[in-house]
Amino acid sequence: MTRLIAVRLFFGALTLWAVSLVVFAATQALPGDAAQLILGRDATPERLEALRDQLNLHEPVAVQYMQWLQGVVQGDLGTSFSNRRPVAEFLASPVQSSLTLMGLSALVATPIALFVGAFSALRRDRGFDHSASMGTLVVASIPEFVVGILLILLLGPGGLDLFPSVYAREGGPEQWVLPVLTLALAVAPPIVRMMRATMIEVLESEFVQQARLKGLAERRVLWRHAAPNAIGPVAQVVALQLAWLAGGVVAIEFLFNFPGVGKVLMDAIENRDVPLVQAVVLLIAGIYILVNLVADVIGLAANPKVRVANR
């Protein structure tokens, strides 16, 4: 199992490197070079030359890549074109906001989803199970930003007017409700379905039957015998959903004007702020890869076949 995890880690690092290559290559494909982008269209040739020297743009592409990669590894993500601040410093606050948003959504979604999934399994093929199954299917199919807009139309200023639809710096905690709710709804359905499927499997297993035959109270059977054995596969899905959040926040932050990395990315694309785009894409891809890796390791650890066979 240690070997399998090591292999996974190796491929994770390899993937991250490939992503960095793609991100760097993509920005090389931009029309004009960085100096042109910084100084704008009416820069004098002398100033362009000077800046090119300063940015090492005369070096071969491979050398530029190595220098850039070295900087990234050391936490130096370059300087933003549009606001002239170091990218790492500029990103600190949006990253924090985004992580808070993602964390809150996960905290809201996971327990409820686990509960609904487990309850569906206990009430298998009855009313609650059917409506939960239909509900998750419907919610899972609608794109997240559409869910967000439907929530705004329903609960926002145009509808019941319960919560603000746009984030403002001076606003109170109620402005977090709609973004968190939207993301929670986007994350929950797969967790519900996995919890239901796993729980059904576990409840039909022989050790649960045995526990019941021993005459244990149903409550004890559920909490001591069934639930712990359902955790493994479900934990993997939860991790996968968290990974999805890393990319999924972009549209939601754009919709609610939430000051996180997603909004920074959209603004940076608008301003053609290359170092900022590079940094945010790399950051999101990095989180995505890392959490996926964690999901894989959980999956391996939860699979008894792997655990025993490759010791």
Place this chain on the structure above:
Amino acid sequence: MSGPSTSTTPTAPVRRRTGLFRTAWRFGRTKVGVALAGLIVLIAVVGPFVAPYTPTEFVARPFESGADGTLFGGDNRGRDVLTRFLWGGWTLLLLAGASAGLGVAAGTVIGIIAGYRRGWVDDVLMRTNDVLLAFPQLIAALLVMSIIGPKVWLIVAVIAVSHMPRVARVIREATRKVIEQDYVKAAEAIGLPRGRIMAVEILPNVTSPLLVELGLRLTYSIGVVAVLGFLGMGLQPPTADWGLMINENRQAMAVQPWAVALPVTAIAILTVGANLITDGLSRAAIGIDRGVEK
């Protein structure tokens, strides 16, 4: 969950493909899905012919609701909301259909080759797949769009490429089950060329997962095309497009909700319909709940 699928009578050995559709049709959800998706497709296809104005005609003041001669008022520039709604669907359907079709086709070819050839071919293809999978779909699309600019072929290409590894994974699994069968071994024994075995012996026997994947990818494609338009990275103004329409009019959602509500509802109904059909197909194909991959 709606009724156990009664097995077909042994005297009528129907071909698997017709069987899949027929079995899927027995589920109530498939019928509901066809009705929902059909309604939106109908609006998108017939819409341009019955629209009261042209999509770029100015008929009201910006964000004016209840202007004379309009049902739902004007949009951000004062164009008829109903007209733009009726015109804006077919682009979404076309882009989503094309990218899902291309992605599934490419993914199937890769999946079958990887599953059949095994060895280093399999390793190389699947490791490349893993790298592609490491990019969140939307982020990859945004990166490319921001560099090269929002072009129609690029939207289709990026979404198709992002579907490819996901489809390839599923088809590879299905292929590996098929090649265990005797008829593939028989075909190999009589010396059929590999390409022919893959096309004639394997492909027809992975159609069930293939169709399920097509439905799934179509649902996601609709979402990605719409979200790109919504982020201003898809089709560009003055095109009438549902995603773009949401982007243009979302500032005045409280004043003129129709310009956002109409396309949003249409996209929601369309994706729910498509997913219900997919769910019916997957139930028919494997008889159990679909997996949880997002």
